[in-house]
Amino acid sequence: MRVDVLGVGFDNLTMMEAVEQGMALLNSPGAHYVATPNPEIVELCRENPAARQAVNGADLVLADGIGVIKGAAMLGTPLRDRVPGIEFATGLMARMAKDHRSLYLLGAKPGVAEAAAKNLKERYFGLKIAGTHDGYFQDDIPVVNAIRASGADVVFVCLGAPKQELWMAKYGAETGAHLLCGLGGSLNVFAGVAERAPKFWRDHGLEWFYRLCKEPSRLGRMMKLPLFLIHVQQEKKKNEG
Ligand code: UDP
16 A cells, blocks of 8 residues: 555555566556656646546655655655655666676656766676666657667656656556656766765755755755655645544
């Protein structure tokens, strides 16, 4: 059973379990997709029913970030572990490399997916890169066809939320891939265009603050975090009353 946090249902999994389930989905028939909502995406889902449906329709919904963990705990239904999308992706690629599975990288600005592909091929020996495409296309169908023609097992869909979740829900099956993962800005990190916060900040649940200092323009988006905590408080009171 999923843990509900303001209308988004999260799978209560550790990182290792999430990667195991990802591999199981990859090895089963049909198309499956993974969403990695953070508090900002949960807030977005409260306002946008189509986004909420696409996120909740995922085969795996992973708690990306400390805010979701805190929210679930405040509601009295704690989640066991946070599973940041980017760490899930690295765990999955390590397993895929062992099995010589193939990966398509979709999203980010032109050139970023190619740079990410080069780095990932070097880092995960055995991983096949089936193809890449930037995230600024007008027409979806040629992109869907390119993925299908590539024969990719897995697609990292990095178009930002909720675009990536809506895209996976709509086109996942048509791509012919078995697993699609919505991973936001991860290609920028894999390409070396953006850095993750150093370990200290991550370990102390402060990655959001580090990113804010690096990119002050994110402030408007980040104000969603206090709003999320206020909404969790309200929900808690409602449940108690
Ligand atoms: N993006 C894209 N196509 C679009 C809009 C966004 O490929 O039409 C990319 C954007 O270049 C960035 C990613 O989607 O690489 C979203 O990154 P963001 O930092 O918003 O994601 P987060 O990691 O915070 O979820």
